[in-house]
Amino acid sequence: xxxxxxxxxxxxxxxxxVWKEFVKGERRxxxxxxxxxALAPKAFTALLxxxxxxxSTLLNMVAGFEAPTRGEVLAHGSPVTAPSPSRAVxxxxxxxxxxxxxxxxxxxxxxxxxRPPAEYRPRAAQILEQVxxxxxxxxYPAELSGGxxxxxxxxxxxxxxxxxxxxxxxxxxxxxxxxxxMQELLLAVWERHHQTVLFVTHDIEEALLxxxxxCIMTARPGRIKKWIDVGLAxxxxxxxxxxxxxxxxxxxxxALIREESVRADADRALA
Amino acid sequence: MAxxxxxxxxxxxxxxxxxxxHFAVEGRWVTEGLIPSPAQxxxxxxxxxxxxxxxxxSPYSGTWLDNVLYSSRRVLQGFGLAALVAIPLGLMxxxxxxxxxxxxxxxxxxxxxxITAWLPFAIAVFGIYDASALFLxxxxxxxxxVVNTTHGVRDTNLLLLRAAGMMGAGPGTVLxxxxxxxxxxxxxTGLRLGIGVAWTAVIVAEMIAVKxxxxxxxxxxxxxxxxxxxxxxxxxxxxxxxxxxxxxVYASRLVLRWRTLEAVA
Numbered sequence: 001x002x003x004x005x006x007x008x009x010x011x012x013x014x015x016x017x018v019w020k021e022f023v024k025g026e027r028r029x030x031x032x033x034x035x036x037x038a039l040a041p042k043a044f045t046a047l048l049x050x051x052x053x054x055x056s057t058l059l060n061m062v063a064g065f066e067a068p069t070r071g072e073v074l075a076h077g078s079p080v081t082a083p084s085p086s087r088a089v090x091x092x093x094x095x096x097x098x099x100x101x102x103x104x105x106x107x108x109x110x111x112x113x114x115r116p117p118a119e120y121r122p123r124a125a126q127i128l129e130q131v132x133x134x135x136x137x138x139x140y141p142a143e144l145s146g147g148x149x150x151x152x153x154x155x156x157x158x159x160x161x162x163x164x165x166x167x168x169x170x171x172x173x174x175x176x177x178x179x180x181x182m183q184e185l186l187l188a189v190w191e192r193h194h195q196t197v198l199f200v201t202h203d204i205e206e207a208l209l210x211x212x213x214x215c216i217m218t219a220r221p222g223r224i225k226k227w228i229d230v231g232l233a234x235x236x237x238x239x240x241x242x243x244x245x246x247x248x249x250x251x252x253x254x255a256l257i258r259e260e261s262v263r264a265d266a267d268r269a270l271a
Numbered sequence: 272m273a274x275x276x277x278x279x280x281x282x283x284x285x286x287x288x289x290x291x292x293h294f295a296v297e298g299r300w301v302t303e304g305l306i307p308s309p310a311q312x313x314x315x316x317x318x319x320x321x322x323x324x325x326x327x328x329s330p331y332s333g334t335w336l337d338n339v340l341y342s343s344r345r346v347l348q349g350f351g352l353a354a355l356v357a358i359p360l361g362l363m364x365x366x367x368x369x370x371x372x373x374x375x376x377x378x379x380x381x382x383x384x385x386i387t388a389w390l391p392f393a394i395a396v397f398g399i400y401d402a403s404a405l406f407l408x409x410x411x412x413x414x415x416x417v418v419n420t421t422h423g424v425r426d427t428n429l430l431l432l433r434a435a436g437m438m439g440a441g442p443g444t445v446l447x448x449x450x451x452x453x454x455x456x457x458x459x460t461g462l463r464l465g466i467g468v469a470w471t472a473v474i475v476a477e478m479i480a481v482k483x484x485x486x487x488x489x490x491x492x493x494x495x496x497x498x499x500x501x502x503x504x505x506x507x508x509x510x511x512x513x514x515x516x517x518x519x520v521y522a523s524r525l526v527l528r529w530r531t532l533e534a535v536a
Contacts (some may be wrong), residue, residue: 109439
């Protein structure tokens, strides 16, 4: 089995023998098969796979949005049954509340949880500054660019100080330049907060740049194909993507992913 | 905003209509005495509004404002009552599957019954009193508001619900801070449709179920052959309906400011 755990410590999040099936009318679609996976505390894990391989489904189960068909999803050893602020999510679309200002979006979490304003107000201001949104607190989401919206999406989860950060292709809909900026921002933020991160992406460079380890998935039905240790020194900057070590890793992952894409294509041809 | 002078194109059709009307009457294209000319209507309307109520031969002289207030008050009360019931109910139907299964089929079955068909029932139960009118107005306005609110709730973006959930929001918070604001544009659409029905209903109700208001005047004037007053009443109701609709649109612009930003961006 390709399960992993960070040494002897109890994993922050664990999936044990997880299967997921969707029923669409008469058809049953197997999204995930026999997933064993453990996220070590404070580790940055990227989940990499071809589109449609069920990686978002996996993340949704960790978040508590969906339940597995079989198997268990555990957080600190107890089953995940509902979403929780300790497992915060950054979605692919910013999913901000359009009727709230940037500030009200950011403090939605702590306010809803009944934390005292004296506690979250200064932190919200500080985090808005960290993600480069100082001076935009009173703006509405409609007035922001795609990249800025996603910064708000990140700020509103950071302000809750979640233990686990679940990111579902958060930069997937951004243009290349903005994406690079956001990746650098995330690296800087993570250096400061060191949450346990599960980062879903289909971008090989993004996975290698950000993560400690990359979990490569097969085409649908999604299984875990291989774990890759990135092992690049931290703190990292975007320049690391031009190093020979990085390119070596990239070649290795590319070969693995290509196998899956070819297989997925062949399956489609047969079907 | 300052785009300079723009031709008032919206006046073109009304002006043309009034011209045709004028020549149709003055040129005897229609049977004489059947339809009053625009000028006649204007004169009668003026007396109806500003005329003295004492020592006059015209029973309508100076009673316009009173009747406008009667009708407006009924519309406001019936419509307010409808909104007060329909918005919370629509939220519950859209939000809770059990409530939807219990309540929605009944609403959908009753909805095709026109409010005019409810008239005998209303008079039998409530008599020739205000309650009859309020019942008809409220019922008429209730349907579009409840249906649109329900749709608005069901259209709430799943991602926003998930986002609220992962930030620790329970069902109450989600309903108040996510579902309700998200449904507001649809609720306002319902309110606009509802106020339109309310004006229809008040005229019908006043024609038959009560003895005051513009609807009563309309029917009464028809019986005594005062087509000039009939037409003046029609225009009055049209204007009142237009103004109340504009007020709702204005309120929605205030409440949904984030949405106008969205349209610009």
